[in-house]
Amino acid sequence: DKGTYPFYMLKEIDEQPAVMRKLVQEYFDSDDQPQISEKLLQAMAESDHIYIIGAGTSYHAGLIGARMFEKLCGVPTTVHISSEFAYEQPLLSQKPFFLFLSQSGETADSREVLVHVNEHNWPSLTITNVDKSTLSREATFTLLLYAGPEIAVASTKAYTAQIAVEAILAKALGEYLSRDAAQNFDLKHQLGTIANGMQSITDSKEDIEALASRYLSKPRNAFYIGRGIDWSVSLEAALKLKEISYVQAEGFASGELKHGTIALIENQTPVIAIITQDRTAGLTRSNLEETQSRGAAVLTIVSRHLAHEDDNIIIPDVDELLTPLLSVVPAQLLAYYTSLGKGLDVDKPRNLAKSVTVQ
Ligand code: F6R
Numbered sequence: 001d002k003g004t005y006p007f008y009m010l011k012e013i014d015e016q017p018a019v020m021r022k023l024v025q026e027y028f029d030s031d032d033q034p035q036i037s038e039k040l041l042q043a044m045a046e047s048d049h050i051y052i053i054g055a056g057t058s059y060h061a062g063l064i065g066a067r068m069f070e071k072l073c074g075v076p077t078t079v080h081i082s083s084e085f086a087y088e089q090p091l092l093s094q095k096p097f098f099l100f101l102s103q104s105g106e107t108a109d110s111r112e113v114l115v116h117v118n119e120h121n122w123p124s125l126t127i128t129n130v131d132k133s134t135l136s137r138e139a140t141f142t143l144l145l146y147a148g149p150e151i152a153v154a155s156t157k158a159y160t161a162q163i164a165v166e167a168i169l170a171k172a173l174g175e176y177l178s179r180d181a182a183q184n185f186d187l188k189h190q191l192g193t194i195a196n197g198m199q200s201i202t203d204s205k206e207d208i209e210a211l212a213s214r215y216l217s218k219p220r221n222a223f224y225i226g227r228g229i230d231w232s233v234s235l236e237a238a239l240k241l242k243e244i245s246y247v248q249a250e251g252f253a254s255g256e257l258k259h260g261t262i263a264l265i266e267n268q269t270p271v272i273a274i275i276t277q278d279r280t281a282g283l284t285r286s287n288l289e290e291t292q293s294r295g296a297a298v299l300t301i302v303s304r305h306l307a308h309e310d311d312n313i314i315i316p317d318v319d320e321l322l323t324p325l326l327s328v329v330p331a332q333l334l335a336y337y338t339s340l341g342k343g344l345d346v347d348k349p350r351n352l353a354k355s356v357t358v359q
Contacts, residue, residue: 006340006346007152008152008347009152009154009244009332010336012150012151012152012156013157013202013329013332016157016160016198017195017199018195019146019147019160019164020160020164020192020194021191021195022146023161023164023191024188024192024195026146027168028168028188032188032189034168034175036143036169036172036173037141039141040141041173042176043097043140044097044123045173045176047097047123048076049076049077049095049097050069050075050076050077050096050097050098050099051078051080051085051096051097051098052065052079052080053079053082053085053101053114054081054082054102055081055083055107055109056155057103057155057158058101058103058155058158059080059101060159060232060233060235060239061101061162061236062080062101062162063232064163064324065077065079065099065162065163065167065170067228068166069173071181072170072174072181072182072321073170074177074179076093078090081109082109082113083109086112086113086359097124098122098123098125098139099124099127100113100124100127101126101162102126103128103129103150103155103162104128104355105129105130105136106134106357108356108358108359109356111134114138114139118138123141124139124140125139125143126139126141126142126143127143127144127162127166127169128142129145129158129161131144143169145158146161150354151354152347153243153347153348153354154240154243154244154335154347160198160325163322163325164191167191167321167322171185171187185319190318193318194318196316197316197318197325198326200316205333207313208334209337212333212336212337213337216241216245219269220248221247221248221250221269222241222249222271223250223251223252223257223269223272223291224250224251224271224274225251225273225284225291226251226254226284227254227280228279228280229277229324230273230275230276230277230280230284230323230327231252231254233251233323234251236251237331237332238250239251240331240332240334240335241334243335244344245335245338245342246349254283254284254288255283257290258287262294265294265296266294266295267295268295268297269295269297270298270299271296271297271298272301273299274331275301276302276303276306276326276327277320299313301315301331302314302315303317303318303326304316304317305317313330315330
């Protein structure tokens with residue numbers, strides 16, 4: 001039931017702080033330690049490479065998770081689009097571990113990979129929102145997202161829940177492997193801060209609605225740009241805008257723009273920069289200025305400690321690995337209000353189904 005909300009998508013965006021708190025409840029014990037079964041940690045610890053498999057938004061959540069497994073656990077991790085991996089498998093490591101991300105647990109492209117994984121008896125985990133879904137039943141292990149049903153076609157709370165569960169798993173595995181980075185990662189506390197931070201962003205809906213109307217209501221195309229983890233969020237931000245508002249949006253590595261794509265920037269082309277990482281903030285800003293000097297209408301989503309006076313959307317500071325949990329929220333809202341402003345059916349965009357059960 002969407003209650004007083006005009007669309008499920010807005011309700012689901014607003015539910016994200018509660019989902020973060022629920023995940024803390026489900027996955028942490030009273031000593032603030034993540035609770036993950038020993039068998040799963042053992043299977044992951046024995047592997048020499050984690051292969052993350054997903055489609056669409058779940059693939060984008062995997063891009064964030066891979067950084068966590070590498071930084072907190074020291075395990076090489078790569079992320080793959082399921083429909084590609086199924087038919088053009090890369091050369092695998094000696095002891096692969098497969099991590100499936102799927103909100104519905106029913107995506108045919110991802111299942112195709114799991115069938116193959118099971119033929120080889122490789123260990124696997126599905127992180128899903130739907131208990132006893134196909135991908136959950138057929139994988140060796142399951143972790144649940146506890147996000148509650150996601151009804152809007154455009155995925156929002158499942159994306160942030162997937163990132164949070166990946167973080168919990170990476171912390172648990174890193175500690176199991178005695179990695180300092182994981183031991184020093186105060187994840188439970190961070191997730192509490194993030195829940196409050198999400199809340200403060202969703203409380204400023206009117207500002208974001210005004211920005212959507214000013215920057216995104218007319219143009220046919222737009223860019224999200226960033227570096228590293230901000231680039232990964234740009235891909236998800238652009239997908240949200242495309243699928244519900246029909247603006248042709250590209251998520252782009254900001255440093256790569258000048259190698260060709262900047263030719264697309266015209267007068268008033270919206271370019272939205274996501275800036276949350278100390279090491280690359282200055283570089284992304286200069287890339288943004290390069291687009292601005294070609295006429296782009298620039299907009300910024302920036303972590304507080306990196307913010308300048310003329311930035312548009314300021315998000316609270318959190319650990320650098322977890323910034324996607326906050327930076328994506330304004331992007332979800334920008335997509336929502338752009339779609340709403342155009343009078344579109346936000347929850348049921350054309351040509352799309354919630355669960356994609358064909359290859
Ligand atoms: C985008 C979206 C899709 C799904 C994709 C995978 O908003 O919802 O891109 O993320 O179809 O679905 P699941 O996660 O159910 O496997």
